[in-house]
Amino acid sequence: xxxxxxxxxxxxxxxxxxxxxxxxxxxxxxxxxxxxxxxxxxxxxxxxxxxxxxxxxxxxxxxxxxxxxxxxxxxxxxxxxxxxxxxxxxxxxxxxxxxxxxxxxxxxxxxxxxxxxxxxxxxxxxxxxxxxxxxxxxxxxxxxxxxxxxxxxxxxxxxxxxxxxxxxxxxxxxxxxxxxxxxxxxxxxxxxxxxxxxxxxxxxxxxxxxxxxxxxxxxxxxxxxxxxxxxxxxxxxxxxxxxxxxxxxxxxxxxxxxxxxxxxxxxxxxxxxxxxxxxxxxxxxxxxxxxxxxxxxxxxxxxxxxxxxxxxxxxxxxxxxxxxxxxxxxxxxxxxxxxxxxxxxxxxxxxxxxxxxxxxxxxxxxxxxxxxxxxxxxxxxxxxxxxxxxxxxxxxxxxxxxxxxxxxxxxxxxxxxxxxxxxxxxxxxxxxxxxxxxxxxxxxxxxxxxxxxxxx
Numbered sequence: 025x026x027x028x029x030x031x032x033x034x035x036x037x038x039x040x041x042x043x044x045x046x047x048x049x050x051x052x053x054x055x056x057x058x059x060x061x062x063x064x065x066x067x068x069x070x071x072x073x074x075x076x077x078x079x080x081x082x083x084x085x086x087x088x089x090x091x092x093x094x095x096x097x098x099x100x101x102x103x104x105x106x107x108x109x110x111x112x113x114x115x116x117x118x119x120x121x122x123x124x125x126x127x128x129x130x131x132x133x134x135x136x137x138x139x140x141x142x143x144x145x146x147x148x149x150x151x152x153x154x155x156x157x158x159x160x161x162x163x164x165x166x167x168x169x170x171x172x173x174x175x176x177x178x179x180x181x182x183x184x185x186x187x188x189x190x191x192x193x194x195x196x197x198x199x200x201x202x203x204x205x206x207x208x209x210x211x212x213x214x215x216x217x218x219x220x221x222x223x224x225x226x227x228x229x230x231x232x233x234x235x236x237x238x239x240x241x242x243x244x245x246x247x248x249x250x251x252x253x254x255x256x257x258x259x260x261x262x263x264x265x266x267x268x269x270x271x272x273x274x275x276x277x278x279x280x281x282x283x284x285x286x287x288x289x290x291x292x293x294x295x296x297x298x299x300x301x302x303x304x305x306x307x308x309x310x311x312x313x314x315x316x317x318x319x320x321x322x323x324x325x326x327x328x329x330x331x332x333x334x335x336x337x338x339x340x341x342x343x344x345x346x347x348x349x350x351x352x353x354x355x356x357x358x359x360x361x362x363x364x365x366x367x368x369x370x371x372x373x374x375x376x377x378x379x380x381x382x383x384x385x386x387x388x389x390x391x392x393x394x395x396x397x398x399x400x401x402x403x404x405x406x407x408x409x410x411x412x413x414x415x416x417x418x419x420x421x422x423x424x425x426x427x428x429x430x431x432x433x434x435x436x437x438x439x440x441x442x443x444x445x446x447x448x449x450x451x452x453x454x455x456x457x458x459x460x461x462x463x464x465x466x467x468x469x470x471x472x473x474x475x476x477x478x479x480x
Contacts, residue, residue: 029312031277032326035270036389038477042399043335043468045461060095064414065405067092068445069458075446089442090435093414097424100415108235110415114428115232117421119225126229128217135210139179142205143171146198160189160198176215180206252333259471260287260331263394264308266474267329271310273478282313283326286365294361296354303341303348307331308394309365314373322360324376325352328391335400338393338464339407343453345391346384353380384463393468407461410454417441 048066058066067088074081081089100107101114116122147164155161163186170178186202205211220226264287271283291304307330311323330345332338355361355377362369381387414420419440426433445451453460 029274029278029281029326031274032270032310033389035273035477036327036392039469040473040476041466041468042470042473043395043403043465045403045405045465059402060092060099061404061406061411062402064089064092064096065458068406068455071442071446072455072459075455081442081446086439086442087436089445090438093420093438093441094423094433094435096411097415097420098427101424101427107415108232109412110424112229112232112236113416114421114424115225115229118425118428119229121220121223122225122229125217125220125223125226128213128220132214132217135214136174138208138210139176139205139214140171142201142208143168143179146201147171155195160186160195163189164198174214174218176211176218180211180215183211255333256331259333259394259396260307262396262471263329263331263474266394266471267308267310267327269475270478274312282321284311284313284323284367285309286311286363286367286370288366289370290364291348291351292361292363295351296356297351299351301344301347302351303330303344304351306348311370311372314376317360317371320371322371322373324373325380327389329394330391331394332468333395334397335395335404335461335465335468336408338395338468339457339461340409341393342384342460342464346382346387349380349387349391350382352377353382354378384460388466391467392474393464394471394474395468396471403465405458405461407457410457413451413454414441417444 056063067085070085071081071089074085097110099105100110116126147168149165149168152161152165152168155164163182167179167182167186170176170182183202183206187199187206189199221230264285267285271285274281274283285308287308289306289309291299291302291306293299306328309325309329310327312326313321314324315322330338330341332341355374357375357378359374360371361374361377362371381390417440419438423433423435423437426437445455
């Protein structure tokens with residue numbers, strides 16, 4: 025990257041890092057002194073350090089993993105203070121009716137769309153108005169009303185009655201399409217799903233899921249989505265205002281050098297590297313003018329900011345952010361690139377982009393996560409995604425099921441989870457999650473602390 029401004033560097037170094045993790049020596053800690061989830065995160069970090077050094081976790085470390093995961097599972101199972109989502113998964117693991125209900129629910133929306141489309145194809149009110157009065161039209165009207173009220177058994181009954189009509193009683197194509205509706209499995213699945221709603225275990229399952237939050241597609245879920253989007257927009261605006269204040273201070277102190285801030289900076293398709301799974305839009309970027317070419321300014325990147333509402337949101341985003349850094353750094357150092365932003369097109373030097381750091385432990389003071397959330401006390405060391413992957417492992421659910429039936433369950437039954445954690449690429453994000461969390465929290469600053477650092 026171009027030489028960093030000394031004032032910018034001092035300001036970034038002066039920012040209070042209220043989200044930073046305290047120093048834990050994972051090897052020397054007595055994990056029993058911590059909450060089960062914190063203890064599990066530290067044990068997993070011990071396993072990561074061992075495997076990174078080419079060693080295999082010894083029997084004692086594996087047993088600590090079994091025991092701490094067993095503690096997390098027991099806490100998640102608690103009827104009053106536990107995890108409703110895990111309890112719903114456990115119920116699905118144990119009850120065949122719940123398994124069937126969950127499987128049918130997963131495709132229910134697609135099935136509903138198919139049935140409604142099929143019914144509208146032959147019984148839409150506009151079609152019925154053009155039909156001659158008679159038994160077929162009456163059955164089609166009843167078919168449409170049943171589909172509108174999600175009375176799937178009645179939909180099937182009316183479709184079969186249409187098939188029983190004499191050929192002379194109406195349009196033959198209606199019979200053919202009613203038969204197609206009956207032949208497809210969508211209607212049977214919806215009817216089965218509806219019948220399962222009366223099962224006691226299914227009702228308990230739905231109650232547990234409702235405790236976690238509104239169901240997907242519901243009005244409450246939509247309202248929550250709107251609120252979350254607004255929350256994100258508010259944090260982005262706060263981060264941009266803080267960066268604007270920093271740019272103004274730099275302009276005052278370093279004139280005639282010119283700084284500016286752009287928001288919603290979108291990576292051009294001409295960038296050589298793959299855009300897949302990479303961050304392609306940056307919330308706020310501090311730029312410094314590098315040159316003027318044909319009366320147009322060309323800029324260097326000084327600081328990239330991503331606004332996040334929580335530590336968990338930043339942790340989930342981090343891998344994508346690093347891929348986004350690699351995408352920017354793939355720029356040809358001899359070329360310039362045009363980026364679309366909220367403030368219009370800006371030209372950025374390829375040399376500036378090519379010099380960006382791309383490793384997680386080197387991006388400090390080049391990338392910041394800007395947040396306005398209160399720090400979690402004590403800090404949460406096991407992120408939500410890793411925790412759920414551990415809890416939802418088949419061996420974890422089998423262990424919990426045994427614990428429900430017996431007074432004691434042997435934690436060594438969790439060995440398949442430990443093996444997957446160490447051996448499976450699919451579990452690498454869980455194995456690395458504590459190390460990644462440290463990096464993410466090093467990059468996180470509160471917007472007020474960014475403003476406060478300018479006054480020092």
